[in-house]
Amino acid sequence: MSILALITLLLKHVGLLIAGAFVLLTIAPVQELNFRKHGFNSLLFTTLFFGALGILGTYSGNAIFDSIANLRAMAVIPAGLFGGPLVGLGAGLIAGGHRFFIDPWGFSAVACALATVVEGFGAGLLQTRLKEKSMTWPVALMLTLIGETMHMGFVLALSRPFDDAVELVSVIMVPMLIGNSLGAVLFVHVINWVQAFRERKLSDYAQRIFDITNATVAYLRAGLHEDSAQAMASIIHSRLPVAAVSVTDTKQVLAHVGEGSDHHLPGHPLVTLATHKVIETGEPIFLKEREQIGCSDPNCPFTAAIVVPLKKNGVVAGTVKFYGSSALELNSVLFEIAKGLTDLFSIQLELEDIQIKDRLLAHAEIRHLQAQINPHFLFNSLNTIASFCRTAPDRARELILDLSLYMRKNLDSSRGFIRLADELDQINSYLAIEKARFGEQIRVKLDVEDGCEDWPIPSLIIQPLIENAVKHGIRARPEGGTVGLIIRRRGNELGVTVYDDGAGMPRQVMAGLKAHHDIESQFEGVGLRNSNRRLEQIYGAQYGMQISSLENQGTTITFSIPVQQQLLAKAS
Numbered sequence: 001m002s003i004l005a006l007i008t009l010l011l012k013h014v015g016l017l018i019a020g021a022f023v024l025l026t027i028a029p030v031q032e033l034n035f036r037k038h039g040f041n042s043l044l045f046t047t048l049f050f051g052a053l054g055i056l057g058t059y060s061g062n063a064i065f066d067s068i069a070n071l072r073a074m075a076v077i078p079a080g081l082f083g084g085p086l087v088g089l090g091a092g093l094i095a096g097g098h099r100f101f102i103d104p105w106g107f108s109a110v111a112c113a114l115a116t117v118v119e120g121f122g123a124g125l126l127q128t129r130l131k132e133k134s135m136t137w138p139v140a141l142m143l144t145l146i147g148e149t150m151h152m153g154f155v156l157a158l159s160r161p162f163d164d165a166v167e168l169v170s171v172i173m174v175p176m177l178i179g180n181s182l183g184a185v186l187f188v189h190v191i192n193w194v195q196a197f198r199e200r201k202l203s204d205y206a207q208r209i210f211d212i213t214n215a216t217v218a219y220l221r222a223g224l225h226e227d228s229a230q231a232m233a234s235i236i237h238s239r240l241p242v243a244a245v246s247v248t249d250t251k252q253v254l255a256h257v258g259e260g261s262d263h264h265l266p267g268h269p270l271v272t273l274a275t276h277k278v279i280e281t282g283e284p285i286f287l288k289e290r291e292q293i294g295c296s297d298p299n300c301p302f303t304a305a306i307v308v309p310l311k312k313n314g315v316v317a318g319t320v321k322f323y324g325s326s327a328l329e330l331n332s333v334l335f336e337i338a339k340g341l342t343d344l345f346s347i348q349l350e351l352e353d354i355q356i357k358d359r360l361l362a363h364a365e366i367r368h369l370q371a372q373i374n375p376h377f378l379f380n381s382l383n384t385i386a387s388f389c390r391t392a393p394d395r396a397r398e399l400i401l402d403l404s405l406y407m408r409k410n411l412d413s414s415r416g417f418i419r420l421a422d423e424l425d426q427i428n429s430y431l432a433i434e435k436a437r438f439g440e441q442i443r444v445k446l447d448v449e450d451g452c453e454d455w456p457i458p459s460l461i462i463q464p465l466i467e468n469a470v471k472h473g474i475r476a477r478p479e480g481g482t483v484g485l486i487i488r489r490r491g492n493e494l495g496v497t498v499y500d501d502g503a504g505m506p507r508q509v510m511a512g513l514k515a516h517h518d519i520e521s522q523f524e525g526v527g528l529r530n531s532n533r534r535l536e537q538i539y540g541a542q543y544g545m546q547i548s549s550l551e552n553q554g555t556t557i558t559f560s561i562p563v564q565q566q567l568l569a570k571a572s
Contacts, residue, residue: 047094065171091120107159115147126139224310244261322334427466484497
């Protein structure tokens with residue numbers, strides 16, 4: 001056979017080997033084996049994979065002068081570059097050992113087998129030096145050219161008779177240099193592409209996990225029930241390639257979305273042994289056979305299932321199930337995603353208890369605030385009313401009504417959300433009593449945009465700020481001053497501004513506020529601290545109060561309250 005014909009033959013076989021390797025690396029069973037560089041199973045699989053391709057490199061060659069023009073190097077050199085010395089040596093021993101045992105008495109058998117082992121191990125040693133940079137086509141090209149040149153040197157040095165070795169090398173050297181170099185370059189490219197594709201796929205799944213978690217957080221914080229389970233199942237099914245999704249508690253199916261909805265019905269008790277086992281053990285399971293699912297319907301489309309536990313405070317509260325069908329098969333990646341999702345879901349369920357504790361804490365703080373307000377304010381108000389009883393009985397009667405309204409609203413304010421109009425009534429009653437006590441020392445400006453009266457707001461969120469402005473701002477100056485309230489609707493938020501032109505905050509207090517953003521420690525007054533804390537607990541830190549103040553010039557407090565449509569009916 002001529003050199004040109006041998007080159008053509010080897011290049012055809014290079015294409016076949018590369019195509020076969022690409023197919024093997026992209027089919028699901030190989031992906032199930034997790035084609036990576038770490039772990040004993042991956043190390044063993046990678047070694048066997050490259051070693052098998054090295055054997056195919058021998059069989060895809062051509063017999064020349066009692067030897068074989070082969071393509072083993074295009075497999076064993078990428079093996080070392082990809083997996084390091086152990087994988088390179090292992091693949092070299094497999095491919096080189098096979099070459100020796102198929103023709104142990106061939107005059108070039110020892111040289112060819114030894115060269116294959118050295119190429120694989122040498123590539124692995126280079127990988128330990130270059131690390132990730134070793135998997136590039138220039139490195140693969142240069143190393144293959146060097147390795148195959150060394151291979152020819154081994155043939156000349158170890159094969160006898162020497163004249164036959166020279167004649168063999170003169171025929172196979174150029175074809176093997178070209179074929180193996182091109183094959184190694186293409187093989188490295190295929191491996192890099194497959195790895196990049198896998199990473200993009202895993203990144204996509206990770207993004208889906210975050211999307212699912214973000215979409216379900218608002219539902220699961222309210223607990224695990226039929227509505228939250230239905231929302232969770234629908235969100236998962238729309239974002240993952242599964243045939244169906246079910247969510248259960250420990251006794252019944254709460255939701256089922258996808259195929260099989262005609263007989264996997266919400267409200268039905270749990271019947272499968274697998275679900276009961278997951279609830280009892282708290283361990284996830286992957287059922288890969290139809291019979292293991294245990295569905296009694298003969299037309300059930302499911303061929304596989306993943307069942308993972310939902311936990312709350314370490315105790316199983318339910319399960320999430322992914323179902324696979326002949327069209328949408330489940331795999332180990334989805335199994336890992338299911339486990340990751342349920343871990344996040346379990347954290348979200350635990351947040352329900354934290355929210356309950358926060359609400360109880362806020363409720364206790366409101367009661368504490370009421371205890372702060374009621375005795376002192378009531379005592380001073382009654383003294384003021386008593387002073388009007390003889391001189392202005394009609395005025396005293398009006399003040400009694402204001403005090404009655406104020407106290408009734410104050411005692412009822414722990415019920416959570418109230419209408420803005422109710423809070424304004426309480427503010428007006430409070431200011432009427434204070435103006436009666438201090439006369440023209442207190443001036444009031446209320447500017448509330450029409451149409452905001454029914455906006456639901458947390459109780460005792462504005463009135464304490466007005467009281468704080470009167471006590472610490474206006475009354476701290478002998479000449480008094482003005483306290484004002486501005487409320488405007490800004491899209492889906494209610495903008496609130498409370499201001500006064502009173503004593504203002506000392507410079508050191510404002511400097512501490514700007515440096516530490518810590519209302520809790522820098523400003524006196526339980527009313528302001530309580531209002532700010534509850535705003536952040538209910539709406540988030542971004543809705544905390546903004547304070548500006550100048551000593552002897554006054555203080556301005558601004559914040560926003562976002563709309564919550566579901567509270568409109570309750571508040572009204």
